[in-house]
Amino acid sequence: MLIIKCPYCGDREETEFSYGGENKKRPADPYSLSDKEWAEYLFFKKNTVGWHNELWNHSHGCRRWFSIERHTVTNEIKQSTPSQLSMEENI
C-alpha cells in the first residue's frame, strides 16, 4: 500500500485516492487540434520507467487534485504539489 502525501491533508493511505495518470498539459484550444494531435493528447502516454509526474485525486478526503513525482519502479514519492487543474477549473 502506498502512503501518498496530499498537499492539503498530509500523508494518507492509497485507498483514499483515485489515480489521474500522467500530468499532461491540456490543449488551450481543443477545437484547433488535428485528429492526430487530439489522439495524442487523449490516448498516447509517456508511460515512463522511472520518475513520473502524475495526478492523484484525494477522492475520499478533501476531493482535490494534486500532482506527485513518483518513481514507477521503486514507488518512492518525491514531492506533492497542488494541481493547476484544481486551482483553475475548481474540479
Added chain:
Amino acid sequence: MYSLIYLSITPYFLHMDFYKKITYYEKKMGKKLSIFGNIKASHENHENWEPLWKNATPKKTYDFIIIGGGGHGLATAYYLSRIHKSSNIAVIEKGWLGGGGTGRNTSIIRSNYLWDESAHLYDFSLKLYETLSQDLNFNTMVSQRGVLNLAHNLSDVRGAKRRLYANQLNGIDSEWLDTEGVKKYCPIINTSPDARYPVLGSTLQRRGGVARHDAVAWGYARAASDAGVDIIQHCEVTDIHVSNNKVVGVETTQGRINAKRVGIAVAGYASNVAKMAGFELPIATHPLQAYVSEPVKPILDCVVMSGAVHVYLSQTDKGELVMGAGVDKYIGYGQRGSFNVIEEQLSACMQLFPLFSRMRVMRTWAGMVDTCPDASPIVGKTPVDGLYINCGWGTGGFKSTPGSGWVFAHTMFNDAPHDLNKAFSLERFYSGALIDEHGAAAVAH
C-alpha cells in the same frame, strides 16, 4: 494389484534387449519426445536429457529480430520459420525466457469476446491451442475444463447475454446457465439468494480452460530452436537503430546486431522500447497480482471468473488454487502491487466460496500488464519502416499467444497485416475505430 503389475513389468524394463529396442525407436523418431524416449530417459536416471533449446551467441546480422522472449515473441519466431519458411531469425530476451507475463499469469484461455474482430482473433488462437501439444511435440497441458463468467446483477446479466449472443453468431460455443445451472455445474459456489454477491446466472464456454504457461514458452522455444532460430537470453535491447526512417538494427548489452526487420513483443515494456525508435504508444503499464493457496485435494474442476468482483480462479494439477486480482490503479514497473488489492479480491472470493475461508495463501506475485484504452491489443506496423509492434494485450494475452504469434509473423514477413489483425492497428487511435472489449476483458485474466 498394482504391485503385481509392477513386479511383472519391471524386470522387462531392466532387460538390456528392451533398452536397445527403445534406443532404436528413439533414433528412428529423431528428436521427437515420445513414450520410448521417456522410458529410456528414466532408465538412465534422467541424466541424459538434452537442453530444450540452444543458447545462441548473437550473429552480426539477421533477417528478423524479435525483441522479447515471452510466449508472443517465441511463437512469432516459430511461425516465421514454420509457416513462412524464413531462416536467420533471432529472439532477444533481456532476462530468461518466459520470465515476464508469460510465466506470471493465471493461464486462463477462452475466446468469448464481444466484437467480431476480437472474437475471430481469440478463437483462432484457442483453435491453435487445441492442437498445440501435437504441433509442438511438447505437452502444453491444455485442459478445456470450461470457463464460467458469473453475473451478479441485472446489468451483468444483460452484458453477459449480449456477449453470449454475439459469440453464438460468430460460431463460438457459449451457453447461458441460470442460478440452478451454475449450482449444478460448480456446486461449491455460494448461490444462495441472500449472498453478498448473488449469482443470477453465468455464461459457460466449455472449450475454455487453462494451459501450462511455462510449457507454452518452452514448447515454442524448443520448436523454434530446432528450426534454427537463435535464442539469445540475458541480452537487453538498449537502442533501436533507424536510418532514413527504416530500421537497420538494434543495440544490445552484447553489442550491435543488424537486422532487416525488427518486431517488438515486450508487453509491459512496450512504451520503453518504442521510445528507442522515437514514438509513443497509447499504453499504460500496471502491476497485476496473482496468488496461490496451499495445495488441497481436487475441489474445483472448472475456471470461475467474476468481472464484477474481480475474482478468477482455478485449481492446478498440484492442487493449489490459483487466483488473480484486478490491476493496481497506478502505473508501475516494480513487479509488485499493493496489498489492499489482494485483500479486496480475497474478501470477494470468500463470499463466493465460503468453504475456502480457512485456506492459506502461499505465494503472491505481480507482473506488468500493458493496458490499452480500449482493452484490445495493438499488432501491426509502426511509424518506422521494417519495425513492427505487438503489445497492449494487457491482462489477457496468454490466451492469445499462439494466434498473436501467427498473425505477427505474417505481418513481419509480408510487411502487411493478416486479415485477423488488420483492425488492431496503431492508427485506430487516430481514426477512432476503437474495439471496446472492456466487458470481456475488464477483469484481469
